[in-house]
Amino acid sequence: MISIYDSRTRRLVPLTPLKPGHVRIYTCGITPYDHSHLGHARPAVVWDVIRRHLRRRGYLVTFVQNFTDIDDKIIQRAEASGESAGAVADRYIEEYRRFMRRLRVRPPDYEPRVTQHIAPIIEYIQALIAANAAYVADGDVYFRVRLDPEYGTLSGRTLDDMVEGARVAVEPGKEYAGDFALWKKARPGEPSWESPWGPGRPGWHIECSVMSHCYLGPQFDLHGGGLDLIFPHHENERAQSRAYSHQEPVAVWVHSGLITRGAVKMSKSLNNGVTLAELFDRYDPAVVRLYLLSVHYRSPLDYDERHLAEWQTAVDRLVRLWHEVKEAPPPGAVVQEDWAQSLTHFEERFLGDLDEDFNTARALGAVFDMVKAAYRAFARGYRDWASGVARRNLLVANEILDFLPQVESHDGDGDGAAVVRALVQARDEARSRRDYGLADALRRVLVDAGYEVLDTKDGTRVRRRVSI
Numbered sequence: 001m002i003s004i005y006d007s008r009t010r011r012l013v014p015l016t017p018l019k020p021g022h023v024r025i026y027t028c029g030i031t032p033y034d035h036s037h038l039g040h041a042r043p044a045v046v047w048d049v050i051r052r053h054l055r056r057r058g059y060l061v062t063f064v065q066n067f068t069d070i071d072d073k074i075i076q077r078a079e080a081s082g083e084s085a086g087a088v089a090d091r092y093i094e095e096y097r098r099f100m101r102r103l104r105v106r107p108p109d110y111e112p113r114v115t116q117h118i119a120p121i122i123e124y125i126q127a128l129i130a131a132n133a134a135y136v137a138d139g140d141v142y143f144r145v146r147l148d149p150e151y152g153t154l155s156g157r158t159l160d161d162m163v164e165g166a167r168v169a170v171e172p173g174k175e176y177a178g179d180f181a182l183w184k185k186a187r188p189g190e191p192s193w194e195s196p197w198g199p200g201r202p203g204w205h206i207e208c209s210v211m212s213h214c215y216l217g218p219q220f221d222l223h224g225g226g227l228d229l230i231f232p233h234h235e236n237e238r239a240q241s242r243a244y245s246h247q248e249p250v251a252v253w254v255h256s257g258l259i260t261r262g263a264v265k266m267s268k269s270l271n272n273g274v275t276l277a278e279l280f281d282r283y284d285p286a287v288v289r290l291y292l293l294s295v296h297y298r299s300p301l302d303y304d305e306r307h308l309a310e311w312q313t314a315v316d317r318l319v320r321l322w323h324e325v326k327e328a329p330p331p332g333a334v335v336q337e338d339w340a341q342s343l344t345h346f347e348e349r350f351l352g353d354l355d356e357d358f359n360t361a362r363a364l365g366a367v368f369d370m371v372k373a374a375y376r377a378f379a380r381g382y383r384d385w386a387s388g389v390a391r392r393n394l395l396v397a398n399e400i401l402d403f404l405p406q407v408e409s410h411d412g413d414g415d416g417a418a419v420v421r422a423l424v425q426a427r428d429e430a431r432s433r434r435d436y437g438l439a440d441a442l443r444r445v446l447v448d449a450g451y452e453v454l455d456t457k458d459g460t461r462v463r464r465r466v467s468i
């Protein structure tokens, strides 16, 4: 039985899919207006692990994650660079996907974009107006928050708090300061779409109600997002969906903790973020992945680069054991000794930890206990048996956490390897001359050819991605 913490009811609830055997999930994706950073990576990795665990437990999973590809920040970025908003969004979506692949995050089943769902958004808003849940004010359309007695219960706020907390400007035409825009009248020069209320574009919240409805229907199982989205985004989304379908749209609201740096939220506006490009220059993406999973997904993660260095050592330890046992045959008779428990009972403990609100921190603890027990078994003379068990256990863990090399050394296989060796050597020479421009260009050539490129104290190390 899998239990999950539900932000709305504020308790652990058992997972009971609305359609038996099928877990349907929507999470709020990125607004692509700048480079991908650690704050994007955390929810992506967390949801990748949740999906893999659900599949491991036999569920069919449908996972939808949107792109907010029209937004004030995208428009500002486009104005600054002289591009179209679409070109800006395309570029950063492409970058995001590339980095997610390197983090071994499997792509969502659907990745809807707002700008490709304008027609259903307009129809949805029309239905809300017809139901008296929304009203038109001079080209804008607003949602009436006071109509829903449940409004505020997801984020645990009263209407007064919300109006105060959001510092909502009283705009002309709004009936109530807490009402929010479903449709925004176009300002001159902005991208806009025709609508029954004149040219404009959708507000932020409506897209998630509409796109979740398009792909998952009026009710689905899990809704994800960062903790900072509970209010106003998810509160508003829930109110829209309830007004539209007269049903509670989401069975369990799942919010992941934010990344802080020195206890301050990491954010673009504070300029204290870390881009994935910077991190991947120094660390294997698999190290970043396990580092993000080392803290329970609901807890804040306080970024400290020293922890990443520790995780590099930890991952090296896992990979070293893997290389020792990867050829081992299946284990023979079970060794029934107390010291062998972490090996023999690994799978049930590991999966059991993940069953309890996807506790990856504890599941990783089980992995390292298992590694310790394997070396203890080697020392006691049980190498053959323990190698077979450790091999199987590492594969069980890897199916969900995905940290083992997907990779082989470039050494010694064919013409391609010679080219790669030459590129690596040229890059090391460029670096020793401090010609970082050339070194960087060569790194990009290697990355584009499908290699992980790592800077180590012994020079460039590359590993090709192949399946194990």
Ligand SMILES: [Zn+2]
Pocket (backbone or CB within 6 Å): 027, 028, 029, 208, 233
């Ligand atoms: Zn959303």
